[in-house]
Amino acid sequence: MYAQRNTSTSPRPRQGFSRPAAVRLRMALIMRKGMDFGPLGDMETALRFDGVSLAPISTGDASLINGGVTVLATATGDDITSGRVKGVVLPGGEADEAGVAQAKALLKLAKAQGLPVLAFADGVALAAEAFGVAAEAPGAVFQGDKAALINERAELSAVVATIS
Incomplete structure (x- = not known):
């Protein structure tokens, strides 16, 4: 019946719609005032599409307001x-x-537990200092005494795939 006429109520396919992957792990997101992921862009969305659920952790009252939205x-x-976070x-x-x-206190907790830390923008320098390693890139992964640099989105997906 719908094929016979073109009306505004006929069902339409959702072109260009893609769903994020099913949640497979939960990671803590350290909320910072003026939060920024640098040149890599919106990493929150990228992580969600890789199956990561983000659980915000406050670093003070000012960090809980992001872009005019209270988190x-x-x-x-x-x-x-x-x-409870991976x-x-x-x-x-x-x-x-x-x-x-x-943020440094939370990084020390993560290091003591052996958890990976994904750092972006100027968070890379902060995490490098906390882990005692050298790293300079738009993004980096810190775990133990090692750091792996992230320069593009595909590298982030590869790193997230290894976290369990």
Whole structure:
């Protein structure tokens, strides 16, 4: 019946629609004031398409407002130590003293638990300092005493595929 006439109520295929992958792991997202993923672009969406669920962790009241939207923190440092998250994501952001101190404390927890840390923009330098390794790139993965640089989205997907 719909094929006989072209009306505004006839079903239409959803062109260009792609669904994110099913969630396969949960990672903590360290919220920072003025959060930025640098030249790699919107890594939150990229991680979601790779099957990562992000659980925000607050580094202070100022970090909970992102782009005019208030974000509810759904994870804490206890989630890192208990193993409820499989890694930590550290974006770049403003270098306010209290927020940087809180981010460093969370990075130390992740390092002590052996969790991978995905850092972006100026978060790379902060994570490199916390892990005691040298790294300079738009993104990097830190785990143990090693760092792997991320220069493009395909490299991020390859790294996320190895996290379990």
